Ligand SMILES: Cc1cc2nc3c(=O)[nH]c(=O)nc-3n(C[C@H](O)[C@H](O)[C@H](O)COP(=O)(O)OP(=O)(O)OC[C@H]3O[C@@H](n4cnc5c(N)ncnc54)[C@H](O)[C@@H]3O)c2cc1C
């Protein structure tokens with residue numbers, strides 16, 4: 075039963091609307107059969123596992139893996155780099171995350187994200203101007219023309235990648251993202267090689283940049299990671315490398331999906347879109363509700379038990395693989411009233427969209443700011459936008475779920491704010 | 493709702509036009525008032541407070557305020573909603589007539605009530621010698637005025653500050669002084685800072701924190717006398733070990749006394765240990781009979797807790813004041829069958845020397861302790877207290893994200909020592925050691941209560957009779 079349900083969830087045919095399947099899944103809060111993972115689908119169980127020290131994010135603690143319904147595609151970082159803190163447990167996780175946070179957020183750098191606001195605004199303005207000058211407003215792809223290029227550029231600026239190198243970054247990011255989203259018709263060997271090459275090149279490039287910044291530090295994050303003099307010292311080149319690769323990978327596809335899921339949802343709820351147009355501040359609750367209603371990370375497939383534990387009456391043995399289905403927990407009627415309703419006026423909105431506990435999204439303040447700006451400006455400037463395909467074509471990926479293209483038409487593009 | 497089943501409609505009438513009086517206009521009083529209005533209480537609400545200020549928050553007084561980062565008059569508590577109350581500020585309540593249902597005020601007024609909430613909290617225990625306590629430069633820290641005065645004294649750049657007592661507040665004060673670059677001596681009667689609250693195993697970690705930050709920490713000593721100069725300014729303190737400390741600011745941080753004197757002779761079960769109430773926040777009278785119109789919440793309350801052998805717990809915790817106020821307010825406006833027990837699991841936080849300390853449960857009940865995550869020497873850890881084979885409390889230093897897990901362990905009376913492994917388990921986490929409390933208060937054998945369920949709607953209490 076479970077296995078069949080899991081297969082259905084992974085089945086591309088259900089990508090556009092997995093929510094009825096999640097509802098089915100929640101009838102068994104922890105489901106398991108045979109050799110597959112233990113799948114946890116209800117809010118309170120997921121939330122408590124995210125705060126449970128008997129759960130590891132380090133896949134080295136996994137016993138014989140059994141069936142992984144996601145196959146190898148879940149391995150998004152490659153073996154070339156040491157594991158990033160996403161896949162480490164304390165104390166290494168805490169140390170690396172602390173060091174990464176030092177040049178990024180409070181208490182040491184409380185202004186970084188806020189100070190990027192003008193720069194982000196400029197990027198958003200430029201991309202929407204690009205839509206205006208592309209000529210063809212009868213068919214605009216909000217993924218390729220807007221959502222895709224935006225977050226990569228943001229990460230480049232955050233890390234301090236020289237502007238002239240940004241185009242190369244876009245190519246690598248695209249190749250890596252494609253590897254997360256295998257085109258079933260492409261030759262796997264060819265694809266694998268492209269990915270390995272892209273990883274190598276990205277790694278070499280970053281290593282060079284880190285060495286350079288060690289000698290001539292600036293106030294970008296990479297310089298500060300490589301030269302920090304805090305209580306934990308500076309990162310080694312390998313650590314800085316895997317951390318910046320993590321920022322790129324974790325902050326890219328997710329943000330693309332949040333923006334496109336957001337526009338898709340707004341176009342399906344024209345009343346909310348109209349309110350946002352009149353009141354840009356509404357983007358704040360809209361983004362929170364989106365992270366609940368259409369979370370870009372649908373499930374966390376990397377957790378392992380360090381002990382025998384019991385969850386919702388189900389005994390899970392040590393070394394088992396756990397899937398935490400965040401998107402299902404977000405629609406749990408035991409936690410949220412009318413969970414299937416998109417309602418930006420919701421007061422009680424502690425969603426799981428950015429995780430929870432020690433691995434909760436590191437880039438959250440940045441991701442929120444990016445999405446808020448993008449959605450409020452798209453709403454304000456696109457005149458009478460309409461969906462051309464509903465549902466739009468989705469990417470293969472069931473974990474980082476989102477549209478591959480979001481074709482819309484509009485009647486015009488208003489000028490950017492003065 | 494059972495409200496509609498009301499036998500004689502008196503509850504509806506109370507909600508519509510009753511008179512509710514709150515004595516103690518601080519955290520618990522304000523939160524209760526807000527909850528009552530939220531629940532549709534439209535009658536008259538009187539807030540009586542002896543301080544001249546609208547409700548303000550105390551935790552910043554020993555933290556941001558002492559650093560000069562937040563002015564004390566900016567610590568007003570955020571308002572969750574308008575409460576439309578008759579505020580009687582700057583006037584103490586001086587007496588209670590339970591039969592006539594009136595509260596007497598210091599200015600001679602009398603206020604009648606249908607329901608009374610007492611939330612008069614605690615005050616700082618003063619220096620026992622009144623003459624010495626009057627010396628200029630001697631402070632306690634409980635109120636906004638205390639905080640402002642102490643902040644000014646620290647800003648004036650004293651040569652040395654002496655803090656008497658190294659509980660949470662005393663330790664936070666010492667930490668703030670060091671952050672301001674002031675010389676500070678801490679005198680503590682126990683073996684280490686925080687021993688009373690967290691035991692000596694953790695106290696020794698706290699002691700290292702003091703010393704590492706160049707606090708002159710003297711443990712196992714008592715201050716026996718304060719000495720003033722001819723102008724009436726404090727100059728030095730004499731210690732039980734024969735030494736003396738020259739200091740121009742002395743902060744007396746010796747714990748708290750309950751504000752219950754105004755109830756003397758009223759017939760209410762109030763005394764130096766607080767006001768005893770049942771799990772539903774209803775006050776007991778001196779005969780041990782529970783009243784039905786007088787409720788208690790916050791630091792002044794003493795209430796039995798199902799999870800901890802029905803011991804009467806007095807908790808000077810911010811979160812307890814908020815939760816208990818909420819329960820009291822709910823129960824004040826409910827039929828008996830709709831009343832809720834105050835089942836809040838004690839939780840406390842403190843920040844000192846750059847470290848965030850949090851605890852859940854009742855650490856002083858613990859007889860043993862085990863470090864389940866991290867290590868004491870790195871000062872980043874989670875440790876669990878055990879009592880009679882169950883988990884009774886937990887403490888974290890810079891590791892608070894795990895606390896909800898341990899809270900659940902306490903609620904479900906999970907076994908101690910924990911039979912499972914965790915992330916970041918170190919060799920010191922293999923064996924429990926004595927928690928080393930100076931004077932463990934040992935509850936009697938009793939029935940066990942476990943809480944289960946996460947959402948308020950699902951929460952269940954399971955009763956297992958005593959062995
Ligand atoms: C410096 C400091 C730091 C703290 N830090 C923390 C912390 O980090 N974490 C934490 O959990 N807790 C902390 N606390 C404790 C927390 O502030 C208290 O638990 C909380 O204030 C309790 O609220 P309450 O309303 O019960 O009592 P109180 O805040 O004490 O309020 C009682 C009020 O009643 C008034 N009153 C007394 N008698 C009368 C009378 N007869 N008539 C009229 N009014 C009267 C009092 O003047 C006072 O205004 C701290 C406390 C202090 C002083």
Ligand code: HEM
Pocket residue numbers: 131159160161171320321322324325326328329332369370371374376426427428429430432433434435436437438440441442445
């Ligand atoms: C809307 C966009 C985003 C979503 C939905 C999202 C979601 C998540 C989630 C669910 C996790 C938890 C993973 C786990 O528990 O295993 C996570 C972790 C993480 N995210 Fe994000 N993320 C977003 C954007 C970003 C951005 C922009 C960055 C970088 C700047 C970023 C960096 C990270 C990092 C580094 C982690 C690992 C944290 C850790 O292991 O401690 N994310 N994110």
